[in-house]
Amino acid sequence: MPVDPIRSVAIIGGGTAGWMAATTLSRFFPRLRGGIRLIESADIGTVGVGEATIPPIIEYIRTLGFDENEVARRTQATFKLGIVFNDWTRPGHSYIHPFGPTGLAKRGVPFCAYWHKRAERGAAASLEEYSLQAVGARHGKFMRPVRAANSPLETITYALHLDANLFAAYLRTHAQAQGVLRTEGKVQDVTLRPEDGFIESVTLASGERVAADLYIDCTGFRGLLIEGALKTGYQDWTQWLPCDRAVAVPCERTGPLSSHTLVTARDVGWQWRIPLQHRVGNGYVYSSQFMKDDEAQNILMSGLEGRALRDPLQLRFTTGRRRLSWNKNCVAIGLSAGFLEPLESTGIHLIQRGIFVLLNFFPDRNFRQVDIDRYNRQLAFDYEHARDFIVAHYHLTERPGEFWQHCRATAMPDGLKERVELFRSHGRLLRDDRELFTVQSWFYLLTGQNVQPAGYDPIADSLSDEQAQLALDEVREVVANCAAKMPSHQEFIAENCAAAAG
Numbered sequence: 001m002p003v004d005p006i007r008s009v010a011i012i013g014g015g016t017a018g019w020m021a022a023t024t025l026s027r028f029f030p031r032l033r034g035g036i037r038l039i040e041s042a043d044i045g046t047v048g049v050g051e052a053t054i055p056p057i058i059e060y061i062r063t064l065g066f067d068e069n070e071v072a073r074r075t076q077a078t079f080k081l082g083i084v085f086n087d088w089t090r091p092g093h094s095y096i097h098p099f100g101p102t103g104l105a106k107r108g109v110p111f112c113a114y115w116h117k118r119a120e121r122g123a124a125a126s127l128e129e130y131s132l133q134a135v136g137a138r139h140g141k142f143m144r145p146v147r148a149a150n151s152p153l154e155t156i157t158y159a160l161h162l163d164a165n166l167f168a169a170y171l172r173t174h175a176q177a178q179g180v181l182r183t184e185g186k187v188q189d190v191t192l193r194p195e196d197g198f199i200e201s202v203t204l205a206s207g208e209r210v211a212a213d214l215y216i217d218c219t220g221f222r223g224l225l226i227e228g229a230l231k232t233g234y235q236d237w238t239q240w241l242p243c244d245r246a247v248a249v250p251c252e253r254t255g256p257l258s259s260h261t262l263v264t265a266r267d268v269g270w271q272w273r274i275p276l277q278h279r280v281g282n283g284y285v286y287s288s289q290f291m292k293d294d295e296a297q298n299i300l301m302s303g304l305e306g307r308a309l310r311d312p313l314q315l316r317f318t319t320g321r322r323r324l325s326w327n328k329n330c331v332a333i334g335l336s337a338g339f340l341e342p343l344e345s346t347g348i349h350l351i352q353r354g355i356f357v358l359l360n361f362f363p364d365r366n367f368r369q370v371d372i373d374r375y376n377r378q379l380a381f382d383y384e385h386a387r388d389f390i391v392a393h394y395h396l397t398e399r400p401g402e403f404w405q406h407c408r409a410t411a412m413p414d415g416l417k418e419r420v421e422l423f424r425s426h427g428r429l430l431r432d433d434r435e436l437f438t439v440q441s442w443f444y445l446l447t448g449q450n451v452q453p454a455g456y457d458p459i460a461d462s463l464s465d466e467q468a469q470l471a472l473d474e475v476r477e478v479v480a481n482c483a484a485k486m487p488s489h490q491e492f493i494a495e496n497c498a499a500a501a502g
């Protein structure tokens, strides 16, 4: 079959997913410009949350050719070096999942192996002290990486906290400048082609009919096209990720600007704190099986550090993913494709994956099944891997209470079980190259949640006790010296990307 290029794309939905898709497609497919149309409905609005990101967002900003400081200014953004988990492993405990690398392999021995060897003797410091990101986050510091040979200053890894509405508005300006057409309106009906069930057109409340070759469903939890019209089906992951509600509210910031997302475990679920330049985002994620909405709202509202800036927003969701992200001529991106829950800030990243994997397998009008199948396999892998990382947080705690006992009692997904068992035997960390979360991420998570290996990896014995100790001490000292050179987060923002007041 000769190639028959796509000439028109209809993106339904103008949240973070819709505008990221529109900006990216118009940037990479100039021949499609003028053929991309985004339909959104102000009456329906967006989900209104989704402000903490992970490091690939920086790659996204650079790939799109945006100036990072301008994005930060325009979205009231702050910088994030990791996530601090308070009371998560058990009440009173705190650990951090920092971004970026930790330590160095020494003569072929991985850092985690020789750290365990010394930790077994009580001779290793807390894992945090070996990560520049962790030390920076604990002290509210931030800087971007600089040239400094063999120094962790060269590999500082970070993400952003940003105002989701301002981010969508920023992207919209770019997408429209690149020729994307925007229509304000509500899609009321979806017509399928009788011969093959592909989407033929959507009809707006105004009566206007819009037809395209390819449809991108960015309608959020509704999944108007992928589910409403195509009945694709949904895999429910509530058995592993039991939270199904959230309440969110922004408040005034008091105190210095931190450079981490703060997560605090509660009797049922957990609370987030996301610092932006102009406010703090707060939310409480919980399970309706264990807590009532008004109780959750009271807990959130009574613990705010400053004045609430609007009424709390109540949200419902079912963790899981659409059985197929791409079905016929419709690709679901964003919440319409699935939702894990926000504990590790994976939502925007999965949007980014959905878009970039689509670029790799962009169809022609023949919609070859091989492209569709490969896309679906890749996205299934991405979602499942991210799910396992989050499930590990819930499963591996020592917290008391009915909710947490329920989380521990559920069997882990098979892949996760193997990973945890390997770590429990000799502290070994398993990773497939395509995975989002690094070996370091798993190391901090499992150690932070007090998963103890039975013994250290024998490969560490190729270093003597003295050599292992020297290597550890060196890393720790270099990290402390580098952290001392980092400016405060507040200073960094004031110097580089302070947003206009307001």
Ligand SMILES: Cc1cc2nc3c(=O)[nH]c(=O)nc-3n(C[C@H](O)[C@H](O)[C@H](O)COP(=O)(O)OP(=O)(O)OC[C@H]3O[C@@H](n4cnc5c(N)ncnc54)[C@H](O)[C@@H]3O)c2cc1C
Pocket (backbone or CB within 6 Å): 012, 013, 014, 015, 016, 017, 018, 039, 040, 041, 042, 044, 045, 046, 047, 048, 049, 050, 051, 052, 053, 164, 185, 186, 187, 188, 218, 219, 220, 221, 222, 224, 246, 248, 283, 315, 317, 333, 334, 335, 336, 342, 345, 346, 347, 348, 349, 351
């Ligand atoms: C509680 C919670 C916390 C979260 N926190 C994070 C986080 O910290 N970090 C992170 O990365 N992600 C987070 N997420 C996920 C993140 O919010 C989403 O991935 C992101 O906002 C993208 O949403 P969306 O664009 O898919 O959907 P929405 O924002 O819901 O947008 C849907 C769009 O579709 C339009 N629409 C719907 N129906 C129609 C119709 N019939 N006609 C026309 N238009 C229509 C709407 O008007 C809207 O424009 C969180 C999500 C939740 C629920």
